[in-house]
Amino acid sequence: xxxxxxxxxxxxxxxxxxxxxxxxxxxxxxxxxxxxxxxxxxxxxxxxxxxxxxxxxxxxxxxxxxxxxxxxxxxxxxxxxxxxxxxxxxxxxxxxxxxxxxxxxxxxxxxxxxxxxxxxxxxxx
Ligand SMILES: [Zn+2]
Numbered sequence: 001x002x003x004x005x006x007x008x009x010x011x012x013x014x015x016x017x018x019x020x021x022x023x024x025x026x027x028x029x030x031x032x033x034x035x036x037x038x039x040x041x042x043x044x045x046x047x048x049x050x051x052x053x054x055x056x057x058x059x060x061x062x063x064x065x066x067x068x069x070x071x072x073x074x075x076x077x078x079x080x081x082x083x084x085x086x087x088x089x090x091x092x093x094x095x096x097x098x099x100x101x102x103x104x105x106x107x108x109x110x111x112x113x114x115x116x117x118x119x120x121x122x123x124x125x
Contacts (some may be wrong), residue, residue: 004051004054004055004094005018005019005038005048005051005055006051006055006090006091006092006093006094006096007029007030007036007037007038007051007052007055007056007090007091007092008036008037008038008092009035009036010027010035010036010037010039011035015027015039016039017039017040017041017043017044017048018038018039018040018044018048018051019040019041019044019047019048019051020041020043020044022041022043023041024039024040024041025040025041025042026039026040026045027039027040028040028048028049028052030052030056030087030088030090031056031058031059031087031088032059032086032087032088032101033087033088033090033101033112036090037052038051038052055090055091056088056089056090056091057088057089057090057098057100057115058088059085059086059087059088059089059100062085062088062089062100062115063084063085065124066085066118066122066124067122068084069081069082069083069084069105070083070084070085070102070118070121070122071083071121071122072102072104072111072113072118072121073117073121079121080104082104082105082106083102083103083104083105084102084103084104084105085100085101085102085118086100086101086102086103086110087100087101088100089115097114097115097116098114098115098116099112099113099114099115100112100113100114100115100118102118
């Protein structure tokens with residue numbers, strides 16, 4: 001593939017196609033991240049899906065690397081052990097970090113964290 005277009009934040013359901021800049025008709029979001037993804041026109045769906053494939057890691061594949069529950073460090077620096085991978089990981093730019101949505105088992109909290117931090121907190125380096 002010559003180029004890669006990375007998923008980005010979008011709060012609008014309209015916009016231009018990330019491939020050809022024509023009027024976008026469908027927003028393909030990263031799994032469990034409704035506002036992050038790529039906009040496509042009717043002609044570029046295959047390209048847009050390919051970009052998403054190359055810039056994301058499936059949540060199921062991530063889960064295979066970890067125990068069922070994972071350690072997540074909260075913003076108060078406390079480590080909690082009852083969190084799970086919730087969505088696909090995605091990269092926002094070339095050589096940038098992968099981000100992944102995690103949530104606690106009670107489903108009362110969710111958080112977007114760097115996959116490299118999740119690896120570190122769970123001794124998967
Ligand atoms: Zn297009």
